Amino acid sequence: xxxxxxxxxxxxxxxxxxxxxxxxxxxxxxxxxxxxxxxxxxxxxxxxxxxxxxxxxxxxxxxxxxxxxxxxxxxxxxxxxxxxxxxxxxxxxxxxxxxxxxxxxx
Numbered sequence: 001x002x003x004x005x006x007x008x009x010x011x012x013x014x015x016x017x018x019x020x021x022x023x024x025x026x027x028x029x030x031x032x033x034x035x036x037x038x039x040x041x042x043x044x045x046x047x048x049x050x051x052x053x054x055x056x057x058x059x060x061x062x063x064x065x066x067x068x069x070x071x072x073x074x075x076x077x078x079x080x081x082x083x084x085x086x087x088x089x090x091x092x093x094x095x096x097x098x099x100x101x102x103x104x105x106x
Contacts, residue, residue, distance in 0.1 A: 001074055002086040006098040009061060009088055020059035020086070025073050030065060034092055034104045044069050051080060059084045065106075067091040 004012065013019060022039035024031055031041045042050050044064070054060065060082065062070040067090050074087045088095070096103040 001071070001078070002084075003089045004061060004086050005089050006095040009095075010099050012061075018059075020061045021054070022063060023054070023060050023073075024063045024092075025069050026064050026092075030106065033106050034096065036063060036092065036095065039063060044073055047073055047076065051077070054082070056080075056082045057084070059086070061086045061088055063088045063091060063095075065091045066093050 019038070022036050024035055024039040024041045025044040025047065026041070027043050028041065035041070042053075054077075060077070062073045062077070062085060064070040064073075067087060070091060071087045074085045077085045090097075092103070093105060096105050
């Protein structure tokens with residue numbers, strides 16, 4: 001399983017290359033508190049039913065609160081044939097701490 005630290009993801013997002021899909025798997029109430037810009041919300045419980053809406057060949061960074069739910073989603077997606085899924089280690093909590101201290105936290 002591949003992982004990005006928040007700083008690695010920040011660097012990746014600053015590159016000129018095509019941006020990865022930022023897939024947030026938290027619940028809508030969590031997403032309303034804080035989210036990475038341009039991230040797409042699909043709650044973890046909805047992933048199996050909505051997986052076909054994602055391209056298996058895209059680079060997809062999976063995000064949650066602390067990196068635990070996203071790790072499970074990455075494992076599931078890899079089992080379903082996704083080839084370039086990456087877990088954000090530490091989730092939005094680590095992003096707020098390491099990259100964006102102005103981001104609201106919960």
